[in-house]
Amino acid sequence: MLTEKELIQIRRQLHQIPELALQEKQTCSYLKEIIARLPQSYLSLKTLPQLPTALLVRVQGRKPHRTIGYRADIDALPVKEETDLEFASQHEGLMHACGHDLHMTVALGILSYYSEHQPQDNLVFFFQPAEESESGGQQAYEQGAFTGEFQVDEIYALHDTPQLPAGLIGCRLGTLFAGTTEVDVDFLGQGGHAAYPQRAKDMIVAAAAFIEQVQTIISRNVDPIEGGVITFGKLRAGTIRNVIAGEAHLEGTIRGLTQKMIELIDTRLQTIAAGIGQSFEAQVQVHLRQGGYWPVENNPRLTQKFIQQMQADPQVKYQETQPAMTGEDFGYLIAQIPGTMFWLGVGETGALHSSTFNPDERAIEAGVHAVISYLQIRMQEEEI
Incomplete structure (x- = not known):
């Protein structure tokens, strides 16, 4: 030995x-x-x-x-x-x-x-x-x-x-160990001049609304005894201060203690994304990648x-x-x-x-x- x-x-x-x-x-x-x-x-x-x-x-x-x-x-x-x-x-x-x-x-x-x-x-x-x-x-x-x-x-x-x-x-x-899922969200709207917001579909505002609503998933959909995490660490949007951004890209991670919990969070994310898309007359595409990290x-x-x-x-x-x-x-x-x-x-x-x-x-x-x-x-x- x-x-x-x-x-x-x-x-x-x-x-x-x-x-x-x-x-x-x-x-x-x-x-x-x-x-x-x-x-x-x-x-x-x-x-x-x-x-x-x-x-x-x-x-x-x-x-x-x-x-x-x-x-x-x-x-x-x-x-x-x-x-x-x-x-x-x-x-x-x-x-x-x-x-x-x-x-x-x-x-x-x-x-x-x-x-x-x-x-x-x-x-x-x-x-x-x-x-x-x-x-x-x-x-x-x-x-x-x-x-x-x-x-x-x-x-x-x-x-x-x-x-x-x-x-x-x-x-x-x-x-x-928790399971993890990578999350990418793409917001597709219509850019425009900052002085004419009514002619554009602002994806920075849409992304902000999405991020705010997602915070309710852990607080209102997940058993507080079990816990979970949703963190968005990267947001990319816009080019200059006086142009409304017609696109935005968001990246984050999900952590959950059971596979059932992760799947619940995944479903809620997609439901919120659909609602944001309707509210802002935009396309909101959610991409989830868990791989083997159960x-x-x-x-x-x-x-x-x-x-x-x-x-x-x-x-x-x-x-x-x-x-x-x-x-x-x-x-x-x-x-x-x-x-x-x-x-x-x-x-x-x-x-x-x-x-x-x-x-x-x-x-x-x-x-x-x-x-x-x-x-x-x-x-x-x-x-x-």
């Missing part, structure tokens, strides 16, 4: 070679190199021709009741690193600012253990490209990643967080088992956490396959997605132990 020292070195090597979504060629090659060094008796690999940086590794169980999946994302962000680490990013303008280098390392630690200690159940490790953008989880699923011998009955994943102490495990029943709604039965094991293990520090409004494309996978996502604390080392993010590497061994601890108990249970 890979030692803690070896895992730290692997994490540092991965940290130096960050790559954007769907471009993770060097990362994928390095993962294959590490996996090739492990005992191969129980291992088999699978790649996807249309998603070449995706990598699946199957571990044959000795007497399987089920096949358990474990996912680790592998892409990085377009962030210029400012940590001054000896092992800082060697790729200018790119950084593992979300900790996917640590995610991969924990997965390799778990895989290395089971490459030497044959598990009772089959295991499938999914090193997934394009989590930060491009919906890599959805792409892989739709391209048949989990078919044949690689079909899984349940799936697990972690995400690191600087909001918890290094090595602490956080989880909750229900939603862990809410991470943890499976109740499996999550309860996971939490119970975390609480029972004297080597694990566990804490119940609140849902986060950030997005994660594991939500799509968990909507197709029962499973659980949890947090791994990495200490207060800079915010996620920031140029100074530097997770405490002591979290690696804690994450490896927690997952192995859970899997050992889970594989003793006969029911799927």
Whole structure:
């Protein structure tokens, strides 16, 4: 089994070679190199021709009741690193600012253990490209990643967080991450002279009315106990102060804790847009893009088992956490396959997605132990 020292070195090597979504060629090659060094008796690999940086590794169980999946994302962000680490990013303008280098390392630690200690159940490790953008989880699923011998009955994943102490495990029943949807709205009216508003159809006013009415969706259509977010961060309209804008373009994001909630918000947005179009005699076109960024709604039965094991293990520090409004494309996978996502604390080392993010590497061994601890108990249970 890979030692803690070896895992730290692997994490540092991965940290130096960050790559954007769907471009993770060097990362994928390095993962294959590490996996090739492990005992191969129980291992088999699978790649996807249309998603070449995706990598699946199957571990044959000795007497399987089920096949358990474990996912680790592998892409990085377009962030210029400012940590001054000896092992800082060697790729200018790119950084593992979300900790996917640590995610991969924990997965390799778990895989290395089971490459030497044959598990009772089959295991499938999914090193997934394009989590930060491009919906890599959805792409892989739709391209048949989990078919044949690689079909899984349940799936697990972690995400690191600087909001918890290094090595602490956080989880909750229900939603862990919100789902997200990108929103673009185009307003098409009639431009004109500022002195003759009656001859134009002002799309700045229409956009303003739309934005104001949309604020009622969260306050009057969404259960206040559940919550939701609609934020418009970009509005583009007009050319000069004395010309009425005949067009406007609005960009924003929706966040919701359940897929049902997101679909409700989507419907209300489109209804309001239709009303604004009638009121201002304009065309109002709403474009919604969710892709694979569904809410991470943890499976109740499996999550309860996971939490119970975390609480029972004297080597694990566990804490119940609140849902986060950030997005994660594991939500799509968990909507197709029962499973659980949890947090791994990495200490207060800079915010996620920031140029100074530097997770405490002591979290690696804690994450490896927690997952192995859970899997050992889970594989003793006969029911799927």
